Amino acid sequence: MAGDSYSKYEIRWRNPNPASAALLVIDMQLHFASIAAPILSALRCTVSLCRASGIPVFFTRHRHRSPDDYGMLGEWWPGDLILDGTPDAELLPDIGRLFGDRVLEKNTYSAFAGTGLEETLRAMGIEEVIVTGVMTNLCCETTAREAFVKGFRVFFSTDATATANKELHEATLKNMAYGFAYLVDCTRLEAALEPNS
Secondary structure (H helix, E strand, C coil): CCCCCHHHHCCCCCCCCCCCEEEEEEEHHHHHHHHHHHHHHHHHHHHHHHHHHHCCCEEECEECCCCHHHHHHHHHHHCCCCCCHHHCEEECCCCCCCCCEEEEEECCCCCCCCCCCCHHHHHCCCCCEEEEEEEEEHHHHHHHHHHHHCCEEEEEEEEEEEECHHHHHHHHHHHHHCCCCECHHHHHHHHHCCCCC
């Protein structure tokens, strides 16, 4: 990662603990297929590494059922909301999801808002979250910030998150490294999650 614009903010390093971590795969849906395409390989790698280490995997699916649940997103993204029951709302087929995986449905940026995620994680003894998916600077960043505020240790993927452009992506990585999360990628996760590492 050296040479990236966010590297100078990355002054803290830590490995996730498989015994107390969960992987959050945010909004990998058809609506975001073009944004998600470049990270599919890294995302599948991350999911596979976490599964092999016994880390539970949670997928989120962003969708709106009626104008009653648009909230501020209706003002911010008029005409670009993901409506439940449409193809855009479906999860992409090649993201490593298995039958029986938990899928949380949400209607705002945070995976914690109205989904029961915090309660589920606490009940499972989860203390850390690894954040992946789309979009880096919206749902992924909001979820990571809220996890941090709620007392979860946060790991944020640099290669299994994506957004509209590199500038926005790297702006989030700077903020994450500076005050919210340990940055990881597939290479780091592989080394961290190896037995006896």
